[in-house]
Amino acid sequence: MHKLSSRHKKTTPRVNQWFKWLSPGLFIKRWLLISASGLAIAVLGVAIWVKLTPIYRLLEFVSGLLENITTILPNYISGPLAIGAGLFLVFWGQSRTVGSISEVFKVDQEEVLVDMLLNRRRLNRGPKIVTIGGGTGLSTLLRGLKQYSSNITAIVTVADDGGSSGRLRREIGVLPPGDLRNCLAALADEEKLLTELFQYRFRAGDGLIGHSFGNLFLTAMSEITGDLEQAVAASSQVLAIRGKVLPATLSDVRLWAEFEDGRIIEGESNIPQAGGKIVNLGCIPANPPALPAAIKAIREADYIIIGPGSLYTSIIPNLLVPEISQAIAEANVPRIYVCNIMTQPGETEGYTVADHIRAIDRISNQKLFDAVLVHKKPPSPQSLQKYALENSHPVFVDREDVGNLGRRIVLANVMDEDEETGYVRHNSNRLAKVLLRWYTGKWQPKISIAGKIVKKFER
Structure with missing residues (x-):
């Protein structure tokens, strides 16, 4: 009894994840339906193109096969078995597809892809x-x-003129990046790691001592892109932040x-x-x-x-x-x-x-x-x-x-x-x-x- 209850606890979350794909706002169901309709229309077009001959033969073959199956197994047994097998293949294929997509996009093991998509849709609204x-x-x-x-x-x-920002402002002539750096780090998904990286201050090196990595990063981006606005925009894309930071x-x-x-x-x-x-x-x-x-x-x-x-x-x-x-x-x-x-x-x-x-x-x-x-x-x-x-x-x-x-x-x-x-x-x-x-x-x-x-x- 204990094994059955523990198995139920393990399978329930997975079933819940499957049903989440039917949640409104994901824009999944409509595209699946459109794709299935397109496939059916394409198959129909091929059938019309070849004058339907293969379709007739296929229908005759399927009809004969089903008739033979029902003589061996009654329809009240073979029907549910076929439905169960079909649903199993659908869910198995869906779970493998989602797993492959999650692996490609390196989705965290603790965060299911559907949860990530639902959260992204919620934030976008x-x-x-x-x-x-x-x-x-x-x-x-x-x-x-x-x-x-x-x-x-x-x-x-962009009025800061102290610390690392002030030094870069005086020596290179760029607008102070310090406050912009903090905001970029705060809006990033990997906030903790990025904050530690951007706040890291060099402790050695001629001209580097006291500078934060984030300030140097934005200064370099300003030189590459031409101004601080473009630098922040480019950095926002690289860091995948939620929102915008503007001077x-x-x-x-x-x-x-x-x-x-x-x-x-x-x-x-x-x-x-x-x-x-x-x-x-x-x-x-x-x-x-x-x-x-x-x-x-x-x-x-x-x-x-x-x-x-x-x-x-x-x-x-x-x-x-x-x-x-x-x-x-x-x-x-x-x-x-x-x-x-x-x-x-x-x-x-x-x-x-x-x-x-x-x-x-x-x-x-x-x-x-x-x-x-x-x-x-x-x-x-x-x-x-x-x-x-x-x-x-x-x-x-x-x-x-x-x-x-x-x-x-x-x-x-x-x-x-x-x-x-x-x-x-x-x-x-x-x-x-x-x-x-x-x-x-x-x-x-x-x-x-x-x-x-x-x-x-x-x-």
Whole structure:
């Protein structure tokens, strides 16, 4: 009895896989039916061409054979046997065909080909999502969103001038590839391996020390293809990523920030180190032209997500491209801003959620989003103490001020805390899940403040 039950458990998944090929949306059944119809028509054409003589003889032979079989075995036995044999050959041939295709395409043993095709169809039908930002925050978001849609376009800042990207920018004259590299790795199917490869930094070699492999890869592709846009497009095909990664502009922009004390600091990497309160941000050259593909993606988007990321060095630099800000403002689709969990020393010290919104509104001179996603629960006391030593604190949710700015608040638990280091980050999967739930309208009104609805999610 035990052997029978274990055998049933082994065969049931295989039978389920066979029936999955009949699932709607795979576009398999219609093509099989068309192929069978074409074969039947071709056979009929051959029969007509040769004046049907072979068909008559074949029918006579089959008729005689069936008559002889039914004299030996009754029709109630021979009929079911023939049906069973035919179905066995169909399923056996189908399974061998699928196995051969899986072997050619090197499908993972743990992932059946039909499951891979169903998942690919589901992702291809996902909403057209445009994300805007840079740094690790954007790559974290993309890592979660790619589980829901393949129609993702990440618009990334190219204002970075520090580290490996800054060196390549100064020495070779290419646009900084660092943030683009992180986004490409996050959208790739083999994300873990590719991230390790792209983040690998050389520890020896004249001129190589400190450079990441991903930055050198994109720099080489830029030299081969002619510009960074083509380099990223070619890399996307090579890496088989889900979606697109686009630079906000192909201009060689350099950030400057004006501080409350009148100082003007140039350079993205220098701004957080200057200390003080930022009152204005701009770039040289001013009003750089947008990448046309980025504008097209925004205009065709079903959903626009801004952030998360450093406010003044990752998010707002994209909005310094006037065409991008204007396209976002004109978009008649859901638009949401993902606020940071903690304030950032040198950029947003003492900022509340409303302060983040005011900074974006002030520099873009228009309203770019309808709602703001804010993390709900504070980090642990140990983490708060560690951040306090760096003059960083949780971003305070000033609900009434946010409501007066005409934004809805989406409260959600979307944080991960590293137990060893105490640092906090957005959780990719929870963040993406909340954002997609808000997009599809599956949230419940919790409380009303200043006439604005506050939405609340529980983990």
